[in-house]
Amino acid sequence: MIILGSTGSIGVNALHIAQEFGIQIEMLSAGSNITLLSQQIKQFQPRIVVIKDSTHIPALQSQHKNVEYFDSGESGLLRALEHTHSPLALNAIVGFAGLKPTLKILEMGKTLALANKESLVIGGQWVDVSRIIPVDSEHFSLYYLQHNQPFRELILTASGGALRDTPIEYLHSQNAKEALKHPNWAMGKKITIDSATMMNKIFEVLEAFWLFKTSHIHAFIERNSIVHALVGFYDGSFTAHIAKNDMRLPIAYAMLGKKALQTPCNQAKELFKPINLCSLNAFKFEEIDIQRYPLWSLKDTLLKKPSLGVVVNAANEVAVEKFLNHQICFGEIESYIQRAIQHFPDGALTFDEIEYLDSEVRTFLSYSS
Template sequence: MIILGSSGSIGVNALAIAARYKLPIEVLGVGKNIALLNAQILQFRPKAVIIADSNDKSLITSEFKGKIYTGNIGILQAIIESQSKLVINALVGFIGLEPTLCAINCGKKVALANKESLVVGGDCIDMEYIIPIDSEHFSLSYLLNFNKSPRPFRNLYITASGGAFRDTPLETIPQQSATNALKHPNWKMGKKITIDSATMVNKLFEILEAYWLFGSKNIDAFIERNSHIHGLVEFLDGSVVAHLAHTNMQLPIAYAICFGLGLQEQFLRDFGECKQKSKKNSIKTCDSIIERLNFQNINYKLQNIDPKRYPLWNLKNTLLENPKLGLVLNASNEVAVEAFLQDSIVFGRISEIIQSALEAFKNPNFNDMDSIRTLDLEVREYARKLL
């Protein structure tokens, strides 16, 4: 397989699974973390690697004798020239879209963790090649039995943690700093996704991803503070089923690898806690990947997302009515979040910049990578002028 973003959380977890099941890695791709790449090279012996900067070639371990690709063009070259039939795309941001399109054009399956691929370019992507890794979309797929033609449903629901300001007094939120916004109540993630969690942009992204993946506009989200319930499906018969699991990303990654490589489902059997007999006939816990979820005596509550606390949530229906607005949402958000992380603007300005951009680009028109790139640059230029 090919792993794009092998130094991030998804990539590291994918490699942990590869090591456990002795799965070969053909290509590893990182940005600037050459030290971690060198450790991965020595363990997994890839045939090729991808790095961001050609000037870092000299830092790659001398034990590596394979091919070195560099930059965005190098990512595409590596995909085209590889033999692997599965690409795990864990790149962050707009940069991840073109590799997704390239992999599909090469007939490869894409285990997708890059949100922007679907948010920006969903209209240009053949969903037959996509296997979602995001926990929310994995949960929905799980509940629908990974079936391209599932039992008819009425509504799909995903959940949100609520982010850093879910309990902050409303009147103080607009003036909050990046330092406070990065204090996620449930876990530690990358800076951008943590900010997107606080603004609820991350959930807008996931709503759009669900639209493209499942072909329905009947999608909503709730806040679930435990981060145990990831998705719910309401069927036409009135029944509702929910998927509960720990937030260990190895579970959706393992399923994606299993389906992407055409492995037998036996591959997945030891993911939950199990027991086996030792030689002395005593019982001991085996080496499981994911701890069993203790859901007893836990208060589960699904809360509506309050637009007063998360003003951008008002955009949900607009985005579902015109999903191509995802390009405008993403470009303006990337500009605003970058400025916020540099303390150039306060928290409340993020939503103001995004809403202004969506008003200015009401009817985005694109149908290929060139037109996507052109419009993306226009939106970014517009957003920067608002800083």
């Protein structure tokens, strides 16, 4: 298989599963963590390797003579994919950069295990979702539950993020150190901040909109991160997916398919060990408070006008980067996104506008901040 974004948390977990189940890795791509990538190359012996910065290629070539093909950058990644034969690719690239690889993988007829939210947030209407297996824990849970049955509504759950109990009067001035202390998950910095603002859940709503073809999507806070999603049916009943807060479970299903159901427990005892239900705290679902999470108010706007996804994503990337670099405080993230929506109210109406509009939003915010 192919793993794009191999040094991030999703990529690392995917390689753990590949090792556990003897899955051969044909291609790896990574960003700036060359030390970890080099270790991965040594262990998994990929045929093709792509990195962000070409200056690291000579050193990697000298260390790893077994690699047949090295390339770099966005164009290099797309070129490298053309040399692959694997039927399955995991896209765990972070941000806008994941869109073109998603389209390329699907164009080549491969099955795509998708962990790159932005592919659907930005370009959902142009992405063929029929060959996508969702890797997000919430969308995996919905995929697991609904089995193509008619449903009334989909419900996502959120942990509430690192600042869920911070008094509202102190939220605006919080810094990155505090916002990165996620109570339940070990994730990358950007997605941890998106969890604290609830932007991550906004993105997941748009993902669900494209994946499951419905606008009847809601979300609640479930602090344990044990109930990952629910499906509501027309008879008034609900089904819930209860599982460990471990991303290896959806990754395993994406990589193994039905084999994950048939795998003997002794082959991956830790991964498939059942939850002790008696040890769990009572489940409690809480409404998402707009005062605490003002970005949640964008949900209905984006469901009515999903073309705004590219605007919201670009503005959020700019704001989160500034926040992590201590240039703005937590409360200013929302203002960046609202300014962008007001200035670009139509979003991307054609596929050709996506890249241009993404650049325009970033430029606008750099001058207006």
